[in-house]
Amino acid sequence: MSAKRFTLLLFIFISSFTKVFAQRDTIGIKTIVTKTAQYINAYPIEKVYLHLDKPYYTAGDTIWFKAYVTIDRHQPTVLSNIVYVDIANEQDSLVKILKLPVVNGVANGNILLPPDVYKQGNYHLRAYTQWMRNFDTDYYFNKNITIGNAIQENINSAIDFKKNASTANKPVAVITYKETGGAPVINRKISWSIVNTNGDELAKGKGTTDATGNYTVSLTDATNLQNATLVANLETGKKEKLDRFSLKGAGAGYDVQFFPEGGELSRIAYKAINSNGLGIDVKGTVTDNTGATIANIQPQHLGMGAFVLLPEDGKSYKANITFPDGSSQVFDLPRIRPSGISMSVYDADANNLGIKLSANEPYFNANKDKVYYIIAQNGGAIYFAAQTALNTQSYSANIPKDKFPTGVLQLSLMSERGVILAERIVFIQHNDELNLSLNTDKKVFTTRQKVRLGVLAKKGAAPVSGNFSVSVVDESKVPFDEDNENTILSNLLLTSEIKGYIEKPNYYFQSKNANAAADLDILMLTQGYRRLSYRNIILNKLPQIMLQPEQNGLQISGMIRNTSAVPVPKANLRIQIPIKKYFAETLTDMDGNFRFTKLDFPDSADITLNARGNVNSRNLVITVNGEPYQPATKNVNAGDEVPDIDNAFKNLLANSKKQYDNTHTLKEVVIKAKAIVKKPSHTDYSALTGLPMMADQAISGERLKDCPNLYICVQTAFLGVFVENNNMYLSKNMSNSNKLPVQIFVNGQPVDYSFLNTIAGKEVETIEVFKTDGVSSLNRIYQSDGIVSIITKKPPVGQKVTYQQLQDMLPKGNIITFKGLGYAVAREFYSPKYDVLKQGAFGGDLRSTIYWNPKVKTDKITGATSLEFFNADGRGTYRATIEGFDADGNLGRYIYRYTVK
Template sequence: MKLKRSIFLFCSIAFIGMVAFTGREEDPIEKLLTSLQSWAENNPQEKVYLHTDKPYYIVGDTIWFKTYVTIGSKHQLSALSGAVYVELINEGDSIAQSLKLPLMAGMAKGSIVLSDTAIREGNYRLRAYTQWMRNAGPEYFYDRTFSVGNSAANTVFAKIDYIYAKDGEQTKVTALIKYTDQKGEPYADKAVRYELKEGYKSIATGGGKTNESGELSVSLPSSKSEKAGSTYILTRITIADGENVPKSFPIKRASQQTDVQFFPEGGNLVNDIWTKVGVKVVGANGLGVSVQGVIIDNENKEVSKLETKHLGMGYFNLKSEQGKTYQAKITYPDGSVNTLKLPNAVNEGYALSVYNNTTGDTILVRIGAGSSILKKGDQVVSLVAQSEGDLQYAADIHVNKAVTSIPIPSKGLPSGILQFALFSESGNPLNERIVFVQKNDHMDLKVNSSKKEYSLREKVEIELDARDAAGNPLVGNFSVSVINEDVVPSDETTENSIFSQLLLSSDIKGYIEKPNYYFHNPTDETRANLDILMLTQGYRRFVWKDLISNKQLPPVYKAEKLVTNITGKLMTLNNKPVADGKVTLINNKLGLVLDTISDGKGKFKFSNLLITEGIDFTIQGRTAKNSKRLEIQIDKFVEQDATPNINIGDINSDIPKALMASIENSVKQDLDMQKHGRIGRGQHLKEVRIQASKLPKFGNTIHENQADQVFRPDSRQNCGTFKDCLEKMNNNKSVRFDQIMSEDCGPMWVARTLSGDGVYAVTIDGWILESCDFQELLLGDGSNISKVYFVYDSYAMRARLLGGRFGLKPPPVMAIYTKSGNFRQKYDPSVVYYAPKGFASVKEFYVPKYGNNEVNNSLADLRSTIYWNPATVTDKEGKARLSYFNSDNKGTYRVTVEGINADGLLGRQVYRYQVK
């Protein structure tokens, strides 16, 4: 079908006399198209979108979401993967929670509880992907940053601002942190200790006292190794004797200074050809900066002007001349001026320009040829347009004049990113340009209610009507969220939507500021700005050179199905395969037993297992003669690492202010619950206060973000023993090992802090062990180790891990956690414990019912999410009806409906009504 379509395009273009074809024996374009088709068939592209009930949350809330997984340029629901992973990532770029959800027809529903025991105020991320998507890389995952505010019990409000100052060629950055109480009164003359951290690596420490305005200045050191998005300041302010309140702040710094980049359209500036040059200016906070400037040549003559009007993006036109160089003289908002060199122009080359008339039915492509090209006479180049690997256009073009124009019909092109690429006659890539096709090929989705004004707790009935562009009814699957905008105010342009994610963000690397701006109310202006975004932000699902030369690597990760296979090998203790061995799989929860036999290579397989959360197994191996002198090796996939946050611009540095309406609503809810004798959320959500004078009786676990350093084994790490791995771990600031002579154990290794002034108490799976008890594990290969927490700074965290057994000043702690969770179990290589990640259980959203059978009448209903339904389906008439009850909060209620049908038509509609 693709070849027929391209032939149709060839014929239509030839008919109007714009394209000529060559009859080469081995046409490079045919090889190119064959490679593209092969890539598309072997690498179908999945995308993920999460529709959440709210744009941000309060500690103690539940995140309700629905996952949509699509595939290909038509964005149809994917049947390739049977599981999707949804992760909550904290400011330290550590995975705080992880869910595996079953995909049914490309969709899944789920929820994440923002537990007060694990979550505190800060900027978090939701990341979602399938195992198959890992082949494309985390740049194409769903990755959204959002704020979580503190509870009603918050006694310290803090915000951070940044002051930038030039020091020669360097930019000095100072963080100004301000602490106030709930009434806005400053915490003056209070001691503050701070630590600047990159993940778990400590970059700098210090302290000081707040001034009369409650402010503390912290100079941020420059660091070439610093990763954008993963650096934060952890502070502890002493507000009373022995009462320290921790606060963390992200370092909202994409770079040390304002970053200016130039993007010649098509890739090159070519002398004697007018070229559009995109400009992108990003501030140190990751957001676009509006600047003005002029372009001057090497004779200081002004040849063009530039201005970035939309989110730091803009463009100018330039016709470069041979022998000249060009600079941009830029004026920043503060009045400072900087002069930057433009990319050098080339004499021999092509310029590729695309004019995307979104309101018409044609895309105009222009190929400009430099004078040196024209001197060679008639040249043949190939123009290819593709979307998600799906060929949309291909033709050979004869170039024999300065500008060759090719009008391409846009009818039938799907909405989304379309990549144009120009190739030489020998098939080498020359130029690239991406454009966005924004057409009316989505659902016509209408949302209505019987009236526009309602009363408190009144029943609301909503009707959905889904149709295609021709007015035909559609059967679709939708998720519906209703929130009170007076309690959860938001900016719809900054949100992710099903359009902005599946059509734009999932195909573009890097941060996109205000992604839904381009979709929530499309106009000529938004379309023009979207084209500038295409000009200044790259597309790299694949590299043409690798595609042509067949250097594309085969997929590393297989598409995961709804059912799971447990596979592995039986090996002798000399590491030789055991053929015809007997393998027994025992479900530890249900007691079910399965048996199988290993093949000639020692491999075994248990197929089609549906594994839910909490299911674990014991796997036992025996030889054909029933001997247990063998080892079981289970095949396990490597988990996806947490990546640094690229969404610097979305990081909120003043969460209490931005979420004030939600926090105040939480206060009202908490007070009402206490008034009626209930345990209010504020009684659960008090801030962690570290008191050095006395220690509560903690358990023996802590959260990962409370450790001073975390070690996770990496199979790629070149180390022989577990001890060796710990000493060689990345940025080791925690541990060294000294050998001592013990009367009971003989020579043994003890773990000390790196400074050598403290010996670690060692816990394994919560058990406190003497040094000689874990020597075997220390000198083993560490294959059973899941993670290690090092805690040395906080007496409170030490005490928690050690159960308070060492008094007021417990020693530093090295807490080791094994994969089996039971270190004391006698080691037997013929028996292994295996706990694969199972499907998480799904909660249902509670909808109160009022009227004759009114519930909880005495309690105030102050829900911020009024209604959530992730499984709304329209009937054959395109209709669906929903009903729910309003809360006790007046205001503007926003109904957001998003969804998709079997043909991949996307739908989104926002509807508002008043509650008085």
């Protein structure tokens, strides 16, 4: 096979072309570059990163965070001025949604974690803008948040999955219960059930814990349990201990995938994972169809590795893999195409990328002298484009790395017709981040002593004006796994660019890891990149934009109709927001639509819309459009979920319990018997006669007390429903094109879904969900599939009902008052001052987060600033972390530690 070295020429914005471009159906390289530039200008890439005060929490704690919203090459966004942050539980139901104003690319906020709402478990934290919702949710900010609960938990529980020979090697779940001191909880009754995401019960049972505190549940159909939950109730003598265990880890065993570099068999990467998605070390051999060993497979990093294979015509190949438990499996490698071309990239040189194109003989003979393009892009911007003719079977070339910015680079080999023949992603690392530093005047402090923390930001040797956030954490209470940290560098440069889960992302950004660069290149071989499709750009197959970027603050929109449901044009409408002393008027358009923009109000603020100033106003009905709402998605970082929280975070949990005990004392309670009062239900309303006596799901008003309005919260509180086009549907009908909506009743009266905007969670007594209508015929009458009954709270028995209260119980028409989803109110982090008080003047200061400041700025002249705070009572190592960016999109992170004695 011949080989010839050649020089790639940069052809961006070239003005002359070879004759080959005149051929029919060919695409000029300039056209590709120009169309890609037009695409990225029309569809800019926005990203969000959240800097949190610490990696995990306990119930009763607060998540403090700062959002960095970037565009293009990580500059502060100028596209969106609102960012959304939400948190979902293990059942993929949203628990909290925050809306925050973005100013100069940043926003700060917090999430309270009340123990009655945040049960112990793994939660999914997301952040995104409305513009980002037009694209794949994999590119949102996604992070797994583990929350322990030492306040309500006196018994620790854990789950483990094992295979049992007596059940044909199918998995079993072993639940272990231990008291806080470590003693097993024995001979306690337990009942359990397995439910899917729709709330349907798949299996159930009961039994007793054994002498070791264990209880075993047989999982005979693991295939269908990946999205299921095991709900276990343990009788403790006082109250039941309720646990919800995800069964994601119960699936069958291991999986291995193979990734030929550049499209054909040559250098082949592999990735071996367990059922939790975590990498596992495997060994093995590659053999051909004669049984001869061609290559050895050795582990390199987190289940990933690579081997070289030079395939021969007429032969097939297998990988013989041995797993950590001694089991083995044989995998067929992809078959060799009789004709093909591949692209290999060599990233060992510090200054250059080595590229090699290899065509087998049939392909070369069929395509000799044809034109090919090599294009390299980062973040949608093309930094290198070249063309060459295929006049030998093997080409080699070097591309200087200084042409590209730090980050994921996509290299594509393309035919002259614009068909992608091979792709490879590599990571360019220039180590050109901001030089950040923190310092104190000494390295050892005492408890409650004042600390003056100096901050310095530079780019190279030049001072930088930047926007940063700083956290200080007691590391003895919150140990960090530095490799597994989600940082501003690992997120904006790596995980936000790659689809799928990346295990221990910060490992690749730590200079102490000598093998990090080589391991990062293996990661690039095993990950997919589909943010940009040249083929779609060439064919003008552009994304469908459903949501525009939010640039005019908060908005409230809707429609005015008459009682016959006909839109009313030119109708007058007034808006009033008392808490902001705001008043405005507008007219509906010719289709009856109205919109108020550039609003600013806090979350759950009362908003009144009034259409009574119109002729025949009694016949007008105001409908408010729902807020832009992003349904919960699967946790893409499920591999980071912690199954045994009690043991994994025992230091933090023990500190949380001690902190709670120090601030709460029990008072004597006298219990007096009360008359049994019938709970409100659908049976109180004649319109709902015939519905089943027992609802498929019942939700108490207590669970919704913090809900601003039901329009938002029912989507997170209900199991087995989804919302589409302002209607609620049962999840079983998701793929049905002729699906019928759920009919909603409020106090026995039928309403549409948008009416839920007018009901605050604190006004709800109970909600019942019915998947069938029993013998009521309600589904036939209302052309629905499923019934929801909402009952609001009523005045206490014996209290007279005022006319206004009676009006409030009835659906409103021409005047409505509702709770708006406004900006979440950002609380200030409280840092106690001990400069005057004597040591021990307060109770023990057991805080794990010592200091949090999301508003740290440095000036351009010195690049410096300083912060002051006081240590807590914890002794050990305190860890200070600073993260942030400057106006040019330069990123930075730094960690500083000092000792408290």
